[in-house]
Amino acid sequence: MANFDSLVNKIGKLNIDNMYGEDFMQTWHKSDDELKATLNTADALRNLRERNISTKVFDSGLGISIFRDNSTRTRFSFTSACNMLGLAIQDLDEKKSQIAHGETVRETATMISFMADVIGIRDDMYIGKGTKYMHDVIDAVKDSAQQGILEQRPNLVDLQDDEDHPTQALADLDHIIHEYGGIENLKGKKIVMSWAYSPSYGKPLSVAQAIIGLMTRFGMDVTLAHPKGYEVMPEVEEIAKKNAEKSGGSFTKTNDMKEAFKDADVIYCKSWAPFKAMEERTELYGKGDFDGIDKLEEELLQHNAEFKDWSATEEMMKLTKNGNALYMHPLPADITGVSAAEGEVDASVFDRYRDQLYKQASFKPYVIAAMIFLSKFKDPAKVLQDLEDRGTARHEFTGKI
Amino acid sequence: MANFDSLVNKIGKLNIDNMYGEDFMQTWHKSDDELKATLNTADALRNLRERNISTKVFDSGLGISIFRDNSTRTRFSFTSACNMLGLAIQDLDEKKSQIAHGETVRETATMISFMADVIGIRDDMYIGKGTKYMHDVIDAVKDSAQQGILEQRPNLVDLQDDEDHPTQALADLDHIIHEYGGIENLKGKKIVMSWAYSPSYGKPLSVAQAIIGLMTRFGMDVTLAHPKGYEVMPEVEEIAKKNAEKSGGSFTKTNDMKEAFKDADVIYCKSWAPFKAMEERTELYGKGDFDGIDKLEEELLQHNAEFKDWSATEEMMKLTKNGNALYMHPLPADITGVSAAEGEVDASVFDRYRDQLYKQASFKPYVIAAMIFLSKFKDPAKVLQDLEDRGTARHEFTGKI
Amino acid sequence: MANFDSLVNKIGKLNIDNMYGEDFMQTWHKSDDELKATLNTADALRNLRERNISTKVFDSGLGISIFRDNSTRTRFSFTSACNMLGLAIQDLDEKKSQIAHGETVRETATMISFMADVIGIRDDMYIGKGTKYMHDVIDAVKDSAQQGILEQRPNLVDLQDDEDHPTQALADLDHIIHEYGGIENLKGKKIVMSWAYSPSYGKPLSVAQAIIGLMTRFGMDVTLAHPKGYEVMPEVEEIAKKNAEKSGGSFTKTNDMKEAFKDADVIYCKSWAPFKAMEERTELYGKGDFDGIDKLEEELLQHNAEFKDWSATEEMMKLTKNGNALYMHPLPADITGVSAAEGEVDASVFDRYRDQLYKQASFKPYVIAAMIFLSKFKDPAKVLQDLEDRGTARHEFTGKI
Numbered sequence A, B, C: 001m002a003n004f005d006s007l008v009n010k011i012g013k014l015n016i017d018n019m020y021g022e023d024f025m026q027t028w029h030k031s032d033d034e035l036k037a038t039l040n041t042a043d044a045l046r047n048l049r050e051r052n053i054s055t056k057v058f059d060s061g062l063g064i065s066i067f068r069d070n071s072t073r074t075r076f077s078f079t080s081a082c083n084m085l086g087l088a089i090q091d092l093d094e095k096k097s098q099i100a101h102g103e104t105v106r107e108t109a110t111m112i113s114f115m116a117d118v119i120g121i122r123d124d125m126y127i128g129k130g131t132k133y134m135h136d137v138i139d140a141v142k143d144s145a146q147q148g149i150l151e152q153r154p155n156l157v158d159l160q161d162d163e164d165h166p167t168q169a170l171a172d173l174d175h176i177i178h179e180y181g182g183i184e185n186l187k188g189k190k191i192v193m194s195w196a197y198s199p200s201y202g203k204p205l206s207v208a209q210a211i212i213g214l215m216t217r218f219g220m221d222v223t224l225a226h227p228k229g230y231e232v233m234p235e236v237e238e239i240a241k242k243n244a245e246k247s248g249g250s251f252t253k254t255n256d257m258k259e260a261f262k263d264a265d266v267i268y269c270k271s272w273a274p275f276k277a278m279e280e281r282t283e284l285y286g287k288g289d290f291d292g293i294d295k296l297e298e299e300l301l302q303h304n305a306e307f308k309d310w311s312a313t314e315e316m317m318k319l320t321k322n323g324n325a326l327y328m329h330p331l332p333a334d335i336t337g338v339s340a341a342e343g344e345v346d347a348s349v350f351d352r353y354r355d356q357l358y359k360q361a362s363f364k365p366y367v368i369a370a371m372i373f374l375s376k377f378k379d380p381a382k383v384l385q386d387l388e389d390r391g392t393a394r395h396e397f398t399g400k401i
Helices: A002-013 A032-050 A073-085 A105-111 A130-146 A166-180 A206-218 A234-247 A257-261 A275-287 A290-305 A314-318 A347-362 A364-376 A380-390 B002-013 B032-050 B073-085 B105-111 B130-146 B166-180 B206-218 B234-247 B257-261 B275-287 B290-305 B314-318 B347-362 B364-376 B380-390 C002-013 C032-050 C073-085 C105-111 C130-146 C166-180 C206-218 C234-247 C257-261 C275-287 C290-305 C314-318 C347-362 C364-376 C380-390
Strands: A062-067 A088-091 A116-122 A155-158 A190-195 A221-225 A250-254 A266-270 A326-328 B062-067 B088-091 B116-122 B155-158 B190-195 B221-225 B250-254 B266-270 B326-328 C062-067 C088-091 C116-122 C155-158 C190-195 C221-225 C250-254 C266-270 C326-328
Touching (some): A032 A364, A032 A380, A073 A088, A073 A116, A073 A166, A073 B088, A088 B088, A105 C347, A130 A155, A155 A166, A155 A364, A166 A206, A166 A326, A190 A206, A221 A257, A257 A314, A326 A347, B002 B032, B032 B206, B032 B364, B032 B380, B062 B073, B073 B166, B073 B364, B073 C062, B073 C088, B130 B155, B155 B364, B166 B347, B206 B234, B221 B234, B234 B250, B275 B290, B314 B347, B347 C105, C002 C032, C002 C380, C032 C166, C032 C364, C032 C380, C062 C073, C073 C116, C073 C166, C073 C364, C166 C326, C166 C347, C190 C206, C190 C257, C206 C234, C206 C266, C221 C234, C257 C314, C347 C364
Parallel strands (some): A062 A088, A062 A116, A116 A155, A190 A266, A221 A250, A266 A326, B266 B326, C116 C155, C190 C266, C221 C250, C266 C326
C-alpha cells in the first residue's frame, strides 16, 4: 500500500539511533527526527491494523502500568498499545502492594521488572515530583540491567508527568497533521492554547505545557492565553520560545482571550491550575499541611470563579478563522449545562466537534505503541516492512469484521 | 469426531445472518435459530477444548468488561471466554476512572473501544437502567465506527441487565438439554421457576425473567410460582405467554409453591425482589432519597420474612416427578444452615445436586464465547471446521494434562 | 548451549513422576529429586529466556491468583511466570466478588476454575488457616475434575501459607547455589536464620520456617537464632532436625545472636512474630475478639522493643566468615534510618548487598514457572529440549533488546 510504503520509507531515512533501548519522557528532549519517527510509526502501525495485519512483535512479555492519578483513556490506550504488540498488562496497584512498607523507588522498580518489557507511568499531581519519580525508575532499571539482575531493561513511557504530557500532545499533533494533510502544512497555522474556566480545582498544567512545548516545533504560530495569575512554568515558556525561533514559527502570550481566538486555525481550550499555586500545594503536601491545602483550594476556587467568561462559547468560536477553527480538547471536558453548570465549552460547540474530538483521542494508543516500538527495534522501518510481509491476520479466518 | 461434525453441520444450516456484527441482548430479541446456533457453537467450542484443540481466533485484541455489580462467576466466565478466543481482558473499573468527572456514556464507550473487539456489561441493579445503558453503549460504538473513529466496532455481550440474564439462561438451557439428551426432548417437560425465601434484600428479577422468557421457547411447560406481591414485569410474562403459544408449550402462574412443584421435571428456585418494589427503589434512587430506600428495604425484609416456608426443602422436592426433579440454581445459593439461618434450599438437597449445579455453571464460559464467536464470523460453521483442521494444540508438547 | 544441555540432562535423570498433575505446597512434602528438578527447571527456563527463546507452552489458558495478603513481588513473580508460559492472569479480588455472600471454598474454587490451568494462592495471616484453605481448594478442583465438571484440573502453587513460603525459599536456595557454584558445594556451609527487630507487628513466621525447613535438606549447617519467646512451630523444628540428620548437615538453635553470626557463610535475618502469639491471634480472630487482638498487638510491640539490638549491623556482620557472609532478605526490609528508625539491618550493610539481594529476588518468577511447568508435563526434560529446538524468538525480528 502506497501510504504504508511511504511511511516506512520516511522512517528509514530519519536519524533515530538514540531511540533504541531508550525511554520517552518530555518531547523537548527528543529531536525533530525522533518526533517524526514516532508519528510515522504510529501511522504505520495504524495502517497495518486497519488492514487486519498483526503487529504482534512479542510472543510473550509484560507491560507494567503505574497510575498515580485516575485514568480511563490513558489506561485503555496503554493497554491497547501493549496488546497490539503482544504484551500483557500488569498494573501496579500501590494500594494492594507492600509499598507503604517503606521500600525505595529503586527497589520497587526492580522488583516489578524481572520480566517487564515496558513501564508506563502517570504521575502528574505534584510539581517537581512526577518527572523525578520516572527518572528514579529509569535509573533503577538501567542499573539493575547492568548488574545482570534484569535480563532485559524495560523502557519507560511517560504517560503524563508534572511538566509534560507527551503521549497526549503527540496524539494531538498527529490529529492536526491528518486534518491539514501533512506536517509540511503546519507552517503559518495559528494554534491557541487557552485557559478555560472549570468549577473543579487543580487540574494539571501538563497538557497546556505539552501543547506549547510541542506545537512550536513545526512552524506553527502558537498563542498561549490565560487570565493573569494562571502562568505556566517559565522554563517551558522558554522552551516554546526557542522552539519557535528554530522552527520559523512564533510563540506569543496574552491575557486577552478574544485577541487569542482571532483568526485562529486551531483552538485548544482547557482549564489548569496556576503553576505557583501548584508549587505551593506541593510544598504544603511535603509538610503534610492538609489544612493549608484546603485553604489554598478555597482561594483557588474563588480566584477561578472570577474568570467564568473564559470558555469556548459559540461567540468566541466565531472569532476564529472563518468561524470554524479546529476545536480540540484532551477530554473529558467540562461542558456547560452537561457536565458542569458553567464549564470550558458550550454544549453546542462540543457537539459540533464531537467526532473530531474522538478522532483526536483515537491517535493515542498508536502513539504509545510507536514509542514502545521505537525503543525496542534498532531498525524499525525494517521491522514494519517485515510485519507487512509476514501478513499474519489479527483475527483469523475472516476478511472483515 | 461425530459429535463435532454434527454440531458444525447443524450450525451451517441455521439462518443466522443477523448475528454477524451484532450484539447479544435479551434472548427474546433472538430467533430460535439464533439461540440454537449459540448453544451449538458453545458445545462445538467445548468439544474442541476437550480435545486440546486451540480455539484461538484472535492473534491479539481486547475484551472490555464493565461490572456495575459484584461478580465472581460471570467475571471469570467472561475472562475465560475471551481468553479461549485469544482476547485479553481490560476491566473498566469505574472507581479508578475519571468517569465521575461527568462524561457521557457515549464518550466513555468510544474511549474504551479504540482496540476493543467485544464489550461485556453487567448492569442489573435498577429497573429501566441496565438495558438502556447497554443500548447507549451500542449506539455510541456503532456511531463511532461509522464515523471512522473506531477501526472495528466492538460487539456487546449482555452479562445481565435489569430485565434478562441471557448468558445465565442459555447456560441453564444448555445444561437441561444435555441432561435430557437433546433439545427435541424438552417438549412436555415441566419446569418450575419458583421464588424462594432469602434473608437478603433486593436480588435482581432478571434470572427469573430470563428463565420464563427462554424456557417457553422450546415447548416446555413453564410454571412461575411466587407469593403474592412478588410479581415480575408484566411485559416479560407477556413474552413468556406468546413464546409458549408458538412453541406448543405452556406458561402458568401460581401463588402455591406445592402446586407448582407437583410432578415437575425441573425446579429452578431462587429469591428475587418484587418488580414494583424495584421500580420504587429506582425512583427513590433517581431522587437521591436514600432514607426512602432504607425504609423500603425494611418493609421488603418484613414482607420477605412472611414467606420463609418458600424453600426447596426435602419435603418439597418429594412432590416433584419421582421425587427427583433436576434442581437448578444460578449460584451462589442461600443454603439453610450453611450460608443463611433459613434460606432458599435445604443443605441436603443442595449437596445431592451439587455436582449437577456446578456442571450447570460450567456452560456459561462457552455460551459467552459462542456469543462473541457468532458476532465475529459470517460463516461460523466454516471457522469451527477450520479450527479443527488447523488442529493447533492449546497446550503444546503434550497429549494430555 | 552446554549449561542448558546439562540442566536438561539432569532433569531427565531425576525421579519426578509424582510432580505431574500435582500441586506445590510445603517443600517438606517434596523429595530431594523433586526440589532439584524445580531448581534445574527454573534455571533452564531462565537460560532459554536469556537467549530470547520463547518458553510459551500454552497457546491460551489462565493462571488464577488469590492474594489474601498484600503483595508486590510475589504478585509480579506469579504474573511473570504465567506470562512466560503463555497463560493470562485473572485475579480473584475477594472484595469485588460475591464471596461474602457465604459460598463455600469448594464452590468458589470450582467456579473460578472452568478454564484455569493453575491457581496461585497467598494466605499467610492466620496459623492453621492458609494451608487448610489451599488443601480445600485442591480437594475441590480434584473432585470437580473427576466429576467431569472441569475439563482440566488446575494445579496449585503455594505462594505463601501460614507454615511455609516455598517459592521464596526455593528462590533463595537457587541464589545460594549460584553464589557457591553448585548444590554440591553447600555441604558444611553455615547458614543463620536469625530473628531481627522491626517496629511492625505480626510478620509471618513462614519465611523463617521455610528457610530452616529447606536449607537443612542439602547438607548445610543451619542455625536458628531468636530471642526467647520468638519460637517457631515445633513441628517445623522437628522437620529441620530430621532433614539435617538425613542430609549430613546440622540444625542448631540459639538465643544468642552473636554466637549465631560467628563464622557464618550466609546470614538470613528478618523479623517475625512468635508462633504462640500468632496462634493466640488466630483464636481471637476466630472469636471475633478485635479488642483482644489490639491488646495482644500492644503486648507484642512492647516485647519486640526489648530486642532492638537484634539487627544485621556492621558490627554483627564482622563476626561472620571473613566478615563477608552472604547477606539475604526476602524484601522489603526494615532498614535502619531508611524505612524505620531502628530496623532489621544497617543501611550500609543493605546497600553493600543490594545487588545480591535483588539478584536473590530475581529467581522467584523462574521458580514459580518451574513449579507450573513440572505439574503440566510428564516429560519436562523433553519439553525443554523441544522448546530449544523450536527456537521461537520471544520478541521477533531482532537479535537483542
